[in-house]
Amino acid sequence: MSREGAVNAAIVALLLVVPVGAWLADEPFIVTLATRAVILALAGVGLNIALGLGGMISLGHAAFFGIGGYAMGILASHAQSYEPLFNWPMTIGGTQSMPLIWLVAMSVSGLAALMVGALSLRTTGAYFIMITLAFGQMFYYFAVSWPAYGGDDGLSIYVRNGFPGLNTLVPVQFLAICLMLLMLGLGFAAMLARSPFGLALDAARQAPERVETVGMRPYRLRLMAFVISGVITGLAGALYADLNRFVSPVMFSWQTSGEIMVFVILGGAGRLFGPVAGAMLFILLEHVLGGVSEFWHVYLGLLLLIVVLFARGGIIGLLAGRQVAHG
Amino acid sequence: MLSLTGVSACYGASQALFNVTLALREGEVLALMGRNGMGKSTTVKVICRLLAARSGRIEFAGYDLRRLPAHKAARLGIGPVFEGRRRFANLTVGENLLVAARPGHWDRARIEALFPRLGERFRQPAVSLSGGEQQMLAIGRALMTNPRLLILDEATEGLAPLVRQEIWAAVALLRRETGMAILVIDKSLRELRRIADHAVLLERGATVWSGTMESLTPDIADRYLGL
Numbered sequence: 001m002s003r004e005g006a007v008n009a010a011i012v013a014l015l016l017v018v019p020v021g022a023w024l025a026d027e028p029f030i031v032t033l034a035t036r037a038v039i040l041a042l043a044g045v046g047l048n049i050a051l052g053l054g055g056m057i058s059l060g061h062a063a064f065f066g067i068g069g070y071a072m073g074i075l076a077s078h079a080q081s082y083e084p085l086f087n088w089p090m091t092i093g094g095t096q097s098m099p100l101i102w103l104v105a106m107s108v109s110g111l112a113a114l115m116v117g118a119l120s121l122r123t124t125g126a127y128f129i130m131i132t133l134a135f136g137q138m139f140y141y142f143a144v145s146w147p148a149y150g151g152d153d154g155l156s157i158y159v160r161n162g163f164p165g166l167n168t169l170v171p172v173q174f175l176a177i178c179l180m181l182l183m184l185g186l187g188f189a190a191m192l193a194r195s196p197f198g199l200a201l202d203a204a205r206q207a208p209e210r211v212e213t214v215g216m217r218p219y220r221l222r223l224m225a226f227v228i229s230g231v232i233t234g235l236a237g238a239l240y241a242d243l244n245r246f247v248s249p250v251m252f253s254w255q256t257s258g259e260i261m262v263f264v265i266l267g268g269a270g271r272l273f274g275p276v277a278g279a280m281l282f283i284l285l286e287h288v289l290g291g292v293s294e295f296w297h298v299y300l301g302l303l304l305l306i307v308v309l310f311a312r313g314g315i316i317g318l319l320a321g322r323q324v325a326h327g
Numbered sequence: 328m329l330s331l332t333g334v335s336a337c338y339g340a341s342q343a344l345f346n347v348t349l350a351l352r353e354g355e356v357l358a359l360m361g362r363n364g365m366g367k368s369t370t371v372k373v374i375c376r377l378l379a380a381r382s383g384r385i386e387f388a389g390y391d392l393r394r395l396p397a398h399k400a401a402r403l404g405i406g407p408v409f410e411g412r413r414r415f416a417n418l419t420v421g422e423n424l425l426v427a428a429r430p431g432h433w434d435r436a437r438i439e440a441l442f443p444r445l446g447e448r449f450r451q452p453a454v455s456l457s458g459g460e461q462q463m464l465a466i467g468r469a470l471m472t473n474p475r476l477l478i479l480d481e482a483t484e485g486l487a488p489l490v491r492q493e494i495w496a497a498v499a500l501l502r503r504e505t506g507m508a509i510l511v512i513d514k515s516l517r518e519l520r521r522i523a524d525h526a527v528l529l530e531r532g533a534t535v536w537s538g539t540m541e542s543l544t545p546d547i548a549d550r551y552l553g554l
Contacts (some may be wrong), residue, residue, distance in 0.1 A: 196426065202417055202418065203417075206417055210415070212377070212396070213375050213377070213397060213405075214426070214468065214472050215399075217398045
């Protein structure tokens with residue numbers, strides 16, 4: 001096993017041992033904290049495909065996170081109130097089935113990513129960052145001004161959505177669902193990176209002109225990666241909304257986009273477990289330093305500065321060394 | 328198969344090509360020659376659609392290349408190997424080859440037979456290869472696209488004599504056994520005489536001479552190439 005493989009295995013072990021230990025010790029708060037880290041890690045896994053593999057610095061991924069969240073919120077609120085979503089051309093009601101909600105969240109966030117990506121990927125560099133940021137803020141203000149679903153105040157869901165065979169209200173069971181999805185997301189990201197598509201995307205990040213001369217179109221490769229990235233982030237948004245049983249426009253805000261990017265950079269952009277390590281550290285700092293000072297983001301900022309200046313590979317890079325070719 | 332007629336091109340406000348005319352038939356090897364800065368590599372960029380031609384006609388296999396983006400030109404069967412041993416540094420040797428692969432005569436086994444060293448280093452990061460091996464990888468990657476036209480831009484530049492011989496031997500083999508059309512740019516007139524059928528000489532971004540390699544007399548070589 002490579003050094004990075006050992007570090008990744010240790011992270012998985014930590015993700016299993018800490019919540020199970022907390023559950024046995026009857027500490028549901030720790031389990032919920034771990035669930036939050038797992039869900040945010042999944043959002044980071046999504047962004048990492050665009051940022052780490054494709055080199056797309058998107059400051060608008062909160063849009064997909066929020067869309068996933070609102071997909072859950074809207075479907076669940078209609079199911080609770082027994083009011084149909086549509087009456088024409090046929091009656092479609094809400095649902096409290098998690099798998100169905102995930103499917104809708106992923107489809108809608110994928111469509112949104114296709115639209116955002118198709119326009120923003122025609123630009124590069126600072127322009128791409130600004131366009132994705134603008135799209136994110138557009139969705140944010142749309143949610144703020146949508147009174148039917150809570151507007152600025154957001155939308156509360158009284159009961160967590162259901163998953164066949166499990167009681168999702170038991171924190172450790174909901175964590176198991178989130179952890180399973182994170183592992184699936186990581187497995188998919190690993191497969192993607194090693195697939196011909198992933199190799200081409202990586203090559204397009206390094207040298208787009210050279211990729212064109214072997215007959216591939218970097219724009220199309222990036223757009224596909226951006227959509228996949230949006231779909232995964234949207235799924236994380238639906239889980240996050242289910243964890244809190246609440247959605248609000250904050251999920252769409254540029255601060256959320258920034259936080260997801262912080263997980264990725266802190267953990268190691270382009271490293272498979274980078275977002276997981278980043279999200280775990282973020283939650284740990286928030287919990288530990290947040291208890292000491294409400295200005296704990298200052299310490300996070302300092303840490304991020306150190307990582308960017310001295311540890312380009314993030315936490316994974318520090319622990320496992322520099323990344324070489326996929327081998 | 329490939330023809331350029333009166334092609335001009337600019338880098339921003341600076342004109343680099345004024346009037347380039349050349350023609351290459353199926354199965355032929357054409358040497359594009361000229362002193363440094365005369366427009367050879369710019370001509371290759373124009374053919375590959377990495378630089379837009381300002382005027383003139385560029386046709387390949389019956390298609391007007393000026394209407395096509397770079398990736399579509401490549402899909403028609405243009406396989407360039409640019410100067411500077413350009414490879415995808417983050418990928419392994421195998422990944423560099425596979426990322427470009429398109430169905431056809433050239434596959435992994437044939438590339439490894441042509442350049443056995445690539446087979447030995449298949450799982451190694453491309454960045455760890457020697458200069459000669461990187462050049463072999465660049466040629467191998469171009470061949471994996473199964474091109475109808477291979478373009479070699481200074482393929483042996485800066486390489487050790489033994490490695491250069493190895494690459495020239497591979498190019499000769501390509502010519503002999505596949506009948507692939509090749510456009511080759513190199514400073515070694517001796518090697519070009521061995522391998523090419525025709526030559527086109529460029530000076531200040533314009534075609535100043537074209538003919539068979541036999542008709543390229545020392546006098547002409549001296550006048551346009553300073554040899």
